[in-house]
């Protein structure tokens with residue numbers, strides 16, 4: 001089935017992302033259902049007609065289960081952060097819903113629903129008030145949510161910093177007195193304080209040195225295991241996604257191009273865009289040569305088109321070496337190709 005990019009989205013009848021929780025055997029804790037987000041473009045002086053819109057996110061659906069890490073990868077501007085903000089209730093979808101346990105989480109969420117999904121944004125140094133101690137920063141979310149008295153707040157703050165590998169001594173410090181790696185762990189501690197079931201991490205390692213990245217990756221894997229957290233990691237660092245993710249989605253111009261097990265999507269994808277994206281980054285393990293590294297990897301031509309006027313049909317068609325007439329006319333739905341779901345008319349040709 002195909003539809004024009006701005007047509008109304010019908011309610012789904014079947015699970016959208018049947019593989020979520022396959023590895024853990026658990027039902028999804030968070031579902032993105034046909035999410036769209038358009039931003040108005042300021043009107044040029046004197047221009048008439050309907051205002052233009054940035055199509056930041058266009059019909060994105062996926063599930064994530066407890067104990068599962070889903071990576072969302074793609075080039076700058078493809079809509080990853082906008083998806084993250086909608087998952088956390090910080091941006092209202094133009095259409096579509098975010099659901100948990102079969103319930104829609106309103107864009108303006110109750111305190112309990114805010115706690116359920118915690119977003120950690122990049123740049124940990126900017127995440128703390130530089131005039132307040134780390135202790136204050138960690139007591140604050142508990143105070144805001146009315147969760148604990150002072151002694152209990154202190155107990156929970158201490159327990160949580162220890163969980164991320166830091167100690168009581170770090171609570172007394174000011175943000176400037178923590179290293180980049182310690183701050184990265186401290187933002188995670190602050191998110192964990194309110195006992196979320198889902199962590200959404202937007203570029204969690206982007207500003208860190210290689211050795212610190214490894215520490216944060218290991219910490220996230222441990223937190224996932226110990227707490228049974230569902231984690232959505234937004235990253236443009238494919239190597240980080242490979243180390244973390246059970247499942248992965250590749251986004252292009254607001255849409256999911258490919259979704260499936262990370263072992264497939266991040267090593268041997270089938271969608272021509274995903275193959276081009278992976279082929280453009282160095283393979284850390286030279287012994288590993290999946291299809292993404294093969295000589296027949298399709299090479300994209302041209303630049304990423306504007307999200308204000310995305311191309312009709314498959315948004316990748318102007319750059320895709322496999323494109324034919326159908327690609328210019330029909331939006332490809334995600335469909336099962338091998339072990340993954342890919343939105344391409346020709347990926348299995």
Ligand SMILES: Nc1ncnc2c1ncn2[C@@H]1O[C@H](COP(=O)(O)OP(=O)(O)OP(=O)(O)O)[C@@H](O)[C@H]1O
Nearest residue numbers: 039054056075076077078079080081082083236307
């Ligand atoms: N508040 C906004 N107003 C207008 N356009 C926006 C707004 N926020 C995002 N956009 C646009 O929406 C598109 C998706 O942006 P988004 O930040 O979600 O992408 P991204 O994949 O996270 O990029 P990056 O990796 O660079 O952070 C871009 O074209 C961006 O310019």
